[in-house]
Amino acid sequence: xxxxxxxxxxxxxxxxxxxxxxxxxxxxxxxxxxxxxxxxxxxxxxxxxxxxxxxxxxxxxxxxxxxxxxxxxxxxxxxxxxxxxxxxxxxxxxxxxxxxxxxxxxxxxxxxxxxxxxxxxxxxxxxxxxxxxxxxxxxxxxxxxxxxxxxxxxxxxxxxxxxxxxxxxxxxxxxxxxxxxxxxxxxxxxxxxxxxxxxxxxxxxxxxxxxxxxxxxxxxxxxxxxxxxxxxxxxxxxxxxxxxxxxxxxxxxxxxxxxxxxxxxxxxxxxxxxxxxxxxxxxxxxxxxxxxxxxxxxxxxxxxxxxxxxxxxxxxxxxxxxxxxxxxxxxxxxxxxxxxxxxxxxxxxxxxxxxxxxxxxxxxxxxxxxxxxxxxxxxxxxxxxxxxxxxxx
Numbered sequence: 001x002x003x004x005x006x007x008x009x010x011x012x013x014x015x016x017x018x019x020x021x022x023x024x025x026x027x028x029x030x031x032x033x034x035x036x037x038x039x040x041x042x043x044x045x046x047x048x049x050x051x052x053x054x055x056x057x058x059x060x061x062x063x064x065x066x067x068x069x070x071x072x073x074x075x076x077x078x079x080x081x082x083x084x085x086x087x088x089x090x091x092x093x094x095x096x097x098x099x100x101x102x103x104x105x106x107x108x109x110x111x112x113x114x115x116x117x118x119x120x121x122x123x124x125x126x127x128x129x130x131x132x133x134x135x136x137x138x139x140x141x142x143x144x145x146x147x148x149x150x151x152x153x154x155x156x157x158x159x160x161x162x163x164x165x166x167x168x169x170x171x172x173x174x175x176x177x178x179x180x181x182x183x184x185x186x187x188x189x190x191x192x193x194x195x196x197x198x199x200x201x202x203x204x205x206x207x208x209x210x211x212x213x214x215x216x217x218x219x220x221x222x223x224x225x226x227x228x229x230x231x232x233x234x235x236x237x238x239x240x241x242x243x244x245x246x247x248x249x250x251x252x253x254x255x256x257x258x259x260x261x262x263x264x265x266x267x268x269x270x271x272x273x274x275x276x277x278x279x280x281x282x283x284x285x286x287x288x289x290x291x292x293x294x295x296x297x298x299x300x301x302x303x304x305x306x307x308x309x310x311x312x313x314x315x316x317x318x319x320x321x322x323x324x325x326x327x328x329x330x331x332x333x334x335x336x337x338x339x340x341x342x343x344x345x346x347x348x349x350x351x352x353x354x355x356x357x358x359x360x361x362x363x364x365x366x367x368x369x370x371x372x373x374x375x376x377x378x379x380x381x382x383x384x385x386x387x388x389x390x391x392x393x
Contacts (some may be wrong), residue, residue, distance in 0.1 A: 003032035009385055015374040019363050022371050024309055030197040032351065037235075042384020043282050044069035048147065048154040048164040048238070050284035051075050053185045053311070054083060055103075056149065058129060061118060064101035068283065068299050073144065074107070075153060078118040083148065085155040086120040086141040107141075116141050150180040150194055151313075152284065152295075167238035170231040170276050174241075177266040180273040183321060186328070188297075188311035194343070196350035198282065198300040201308065202373060204346050205285040205296060206277045208242055209366040220335050221247050221257040229368045233375060239311050240372040241278035249273055249308065250290045254334020259291035260327050264315045273369035280368070281376060291318075304350060310371060334340070 115124035208227030226245030
C-alpha cells in the first residue's frame, strides 16, 4: 500500500486551519517508512540542519561527525579558522572516511588511504597514476553550505538554499540578552533509538498543553495557562515558538521550582519570569530558562525511532563556581524527571499512532504551536510533491 498519495497531501489542509478548527496530522505521517523516505528528499535535503555548537571545535583541525537522514557528515574547523561541512563518504569506493571526533591535519580513508585536506580537497590517492583521465582536483569530498546562528552550526545540502538567519528573526530578538555566541555548553549526551517519530518529539517539546498536567507538581510554577504565542506565524519563518510564563521570578525546572545555576546577568525581569520553547525544524528543539538554555538535536533513524543529542548552555560565570559540577548534577536531576515523564508519554503516543483507532484529534488553544508546525510541514510536503511529480513527468 502506498502511503504518500495526493489524498494524504490534501488531508493536510485540515491540519493547517486556525487552531480552533484544525485537526491533528494523519497518523501515517508518523509511522510510514515511505513518508520518511519522502521527507529525506522534501525536507532534509533542502532545509538547514543543526549539527551542534561551534565551541565543540574551537581549534584548527578540530572535527566531529554526525549522521543525519542517512548522510554521514564531517564538521571541521579549517586552517583559516572557518567551519566547514562535507560528506564523510570517500569518493573512491564510498567508505566512511572517519567517525567520532578529534583533531587532525588531514583525513585518511582507512580502506585505500585516499587522503583529504581539511577543506575536502583530495591530496593523495595511492597507485592511481595508471588510471586514465584521473585528476585529484575532481575527486574532493562534496561540500555543504554552513551558517552559524547563536553559536549553533547549521548545514544545508542545497547549494541554492536561502540564508537561515533572516527566517529566524521572529525568535532571535528573544535571545539577545543570553549572548549565546559567548555562552558555554560543557558537553552533550545522546539517547539512542528512542521509539517515536521525529515529529512526535518536536510536538512534545513545544506542547504547552501538557506542561502542568503530565508534569503536575514539578512544573506547577510554569502552568499551561501561561503559554503565549506572541509573534504571528509567517509562511517565510523557519521557527515555531511560544513563551511560558512563571508564577514567580527565576523559576527552575527542578523540585525546588527555583534556579540552581547563575542567572544570565543581562536578562530583564520579564525574561526572568518565563521560558521560551522553540522548534527550528527538522533538527533543533531549543529552550530558555533564566539560568540555562537547553537543546535537543533530533536525528531520525527510522520512521519510528530517533537519536536525540541533548545539551545545556550556561553563562560563562557558572563555570567559575567551585560547586559547578555538583550544581550541574542537581540541575540535570531535575530535568531528568521531565525527561522520564516525556519519554513515557511519547513512547505511548507512538504506539497509539500505529493503532487502527488512531484519531485525527482536535487542538486546545494552548497547542497553537502544533498548527504552526503543521503549516511549516505542509509547505515542504507540497513543494516536495511538486518536485517529485515534475521529475517523473
